[in-house]
Amino acid sequence: xxSIKQTVSAPIVAQAKDETANGxxxxxxxxxxxxxxxxxxxxxxxxxxxDIRQRYRRSRLGQFWITLSVAIFIAAIGTVYSALFKQPIExxxxxxxxxxxxxxxxxxxxxxxxxxxxxAEGFLRQQALPKSTFILRILVRNFVSFGHNIVVLPxxxxxxxxxxxxxWFAALGGLVLIAVVGFLGGLVCAILCTRxxxxxxxxxxxxxxxxxxxxVAWQVDLLDxxxxxxxxxxxxxxxxxxxSEPLLGRLPGAxxxxxxxxxxxxxxxxxxxxxxxxxxxxxxxx
Amino acid sequence: MTSITLRNVGVDFPIYNARGRSLKANxxxxxxxxxxxxxxxxxTVEALRDxxxxxxxxxxxxxxGHNGAGKSTLLRVLAGAYEPSRGVAQINGTVSSLLDMTMxxxxxxxxxxxxxxxxxxxxxxxxEIAELTPAVEEFTELGGFLELPMRTYSTGMTLxxxxxxxxxxxxxxxxxxxxxxxxxxxxxxxxxxxxxQVMENSSILxxxxxxxxxxxxxxxxxxLMNGGQIVAAGSLGDILEQHSGTESVA
Numbered sequence: 001x002x003s004i005k006q007t008v009s010a011p012i013v014a015q016a017k018d019e020t021a022n023g024x025x026x027x028x029x030x031x032x033x034x035x036x037x038x039x040x041x042x043x044x045x046x047x048x049x050x051d052i053r054q055r056y057r058r059s060r061l062g063q064f065w066i067t068l069s070v071a072i073f074i075a076a077i078g079t080v081y082s083a084l085f086k087q088p089i090e091x092x093x094x095x096x097x098x099x100x101x102x103x104x105x106x107x108x109x110x111x112x113x114x115x116x117x118x119x120a121e122g123f124l125r126q127q128a129l130p131k132s133t134f135i136l137r138i139l140v141r142n143f144v145s146f147g148h149n150i151v152v153l154p155x156x157x158x159x160x161x162x163x164x165x166x167x168w169f170a171a172l173g174g175l176v177l178i179a180v181v182g183f184l185g186g187l188v189c190a191i192l193c194t195r196x197x198x199x200x201x202x203x204x205x206x207x208x209x210x211x212x213x214x215x216v217a218w219q220v221d222l223l224d225x226x227x228x229x230x231x232x233x234x235x236x237x238x239x240x241x242x243x244s245e246p247l248l249g250r251l252p253g254a255x256x257x258x259x260x261x262x263x264x265x266x267x268x269x270x271x272x273x274x275x276x277x278x279x280x281x282x283x284x285x286x
Numbered sequence: 287m288t289s290i291t292l293r294n295v296g297v298d299f300p301i302y303n304a305r306g307r308s309l310k311a312n313x314x315x316x317x318x319x320x321x322x323x324x325x326x327x328x329x330t331v332e333a334l335r336d337x338x339x340x341x342x343x344x345x346x347x348x349x350x351g352h353n354g355a356g357k358s359t360l361l362r363v364l365a366g367a368y369e370p371s372r373g374v375a376q377i378n379g380t381v382s383s384l385l386d387m388t389m390x391x392x393x394x395x396x397x398x399x400x401x402x403x404x405x406x407x408x409x410x411x412x413x414e415i416a417e418l419t420p421a422v423e424e425f426t427e428l429g430g431f432l433e434l435p436m437r438t439y440s441t442g443m444t445l446x447x448x449x450x451x452x453x454x455x456x457x458x459x460x461x462x463x464x465x466x467x468x469x470x471x472x473x474x475x476x477x478x479x480x481x482x483q484v485m486e487n488s489s490i491l492x493x494x495x496x497x498x499x500x501x502x503x504x505x506x507x508x509x510l511m512n513g514g515q516i517v518a519a520g521s522l523g524d525i526l527e528q529h530s531g532t533e534s535v536a
Contacts, residue, residue, distance in 0.1 A: 042406045042411070042412065043406055043407065046402070046403055046406055050392060050395070050403070053394070053395075054392065054394050057394050058394075122386070122389055122390075123389060123390060123407075124367065125362065125367055125368075126362075126365065126367055126383060126385055126386055126389050127365060127366070127367055127381075127383060127389070127407065128365060128366025128367055128381070129407075280369035283367060283368060283369075284298075284299055284300060284368070284371075285300070285302075
């Protein structure tokens with residue numbers, strides 16, 4: 001018989017918000033939750049991979065349906081829209097491919113995080129698991145999915161003659177920033193959606209609208225110069241461009257990074273305030 | 287040092303009806319004003335109230351009480367899943383709650399993959415799981431079925447697998463909601479001796495049960511719960527007597 005070597009080594013101290021416990025207690029436990037969440041990587045890794053496997057189990061193509069469906073979308077929409085926007089197809093399809101794949105990652109994280117805790121009810125009501133684990137699981141699920149999607153890029157780049165560039169490394173940085181904002185924003189989304197069950201529907205709607213108002217299918221250059229700067233206030237645009245522009249050999253401007261940093265800062269603040277205050281209530285809302 | 291300390295622990299469940307849980311109700315409550323005040327209030331159920339409990343190494347506690355007395359909620363507080371709404375709960379030691387043994391198991395995965403998944407939730411590393419797997423496989427007697435998806439298993443086979451993994455690690459604190467019995471006669475004997483071994487080696491045991499014989503066999507003290515409160519604590523004999531007393535009154 002093995003003895004348990006727990007990955008979570010600190011004793012479980014659950015203290016309610018009353019006279020004996022004040023602010024620092026709550027902060028400390030919220031912080032411990034996040035640290036233990038990252039330490040329990042085995043849990044979120046296996047759950048995240050399992051989500052992908054489960055979705056495509058028993059299908060012949062398996063998870064490569066992800067790749068196939070994104071390839072079909074890009075081919076179809078790319079052909080139609082390049083005619084519609086009167087863009088040369090060899091420029092438009094690589095653009096659409098990079099933005100759409102990045103968009104799928106961002107929107108996937110948002111939509112999946114609405115059910116992060118609700119889906120984990122069985123676990124959370126049973127065992128003292130860090131809540132943040134289940135946000136990280138959503139990130140794993142969506143980044144694995146992204147890994148399957150990105151397979152179409154080399155093919156498209158070969159067909160349309162987009163050459164490799166050093167700026168590709170900047171795209172990696174962009175992905176890291178998406179992971180950071182995804183964790184923070186996902187946490188906010190997950191907490192609020194567990195408490196208010198109408199929110200998942202609202203957020204799904206919002207994400208659909210965001211697709212059309214963000215430069216995924218259309219290019220910023222097509223806008224009149226007088227309205228172009230409005231794109232900057234859309235945080236989705238900033239995170240999209242941080243990945244898609246470097247892939248096409250261009251570096252996004254400083255304003256893009258500033259906008260992304262501001263978004264991360266704001267979501268970190270909201271996430272911390274909500275998580276600190278309501279972390280222990282989440283399980284009661286399930 | 288393994289210990290459990292609960293001081294004035296209370297657990298409240300907010301019950302949001304369809305309106306209370308929706309954003310609409312919250313928004314309307316602010317701007318409306320014409321909504322009946324009853325709709326604005328959140329109903330809370332007090333599942334536990336003023337629970338004081340002190341358990342040390344060697345304690346075998348029986349939880350006695352009617353359905354809805356708060357036994358399962360208390361077990362979930364002890365497991366660390368519910369952080370109390372009021373009071374302080376301090377639990378030192380590794381906890382194994384066999385409240386739901388199949389937690390985290392996935393019917394689409396094979397038996398062997400499920401051993402890994404369940405093991406991870408028990409806090410093991412991949413290395414430790416790999417070392418433990420042969421023993422678990424042998425214990426389940428499932429043989430070739432371990433290569434098949436768990437959805438092909440019968441209920442009994444699933445429980446065998448869950449039981450074998452769940453009891454493969456030795457916790458400091460063991461929480462049980464009713465004594466577990468799995469499998470057919472042969473396996474049940476094997477499972478019982480395994481269960482008893484885990485119970486014996488754990489330094490604190492908390493067993494909620496309606497079966498006096500089971501409680502007498504495994505526990506050395508007990509608390510009687512009613513309406514979310516501990517109404518009596520003491521030796522097992524006294525508590526069982528009090529419990530049967532309330533039963534005849536009811």
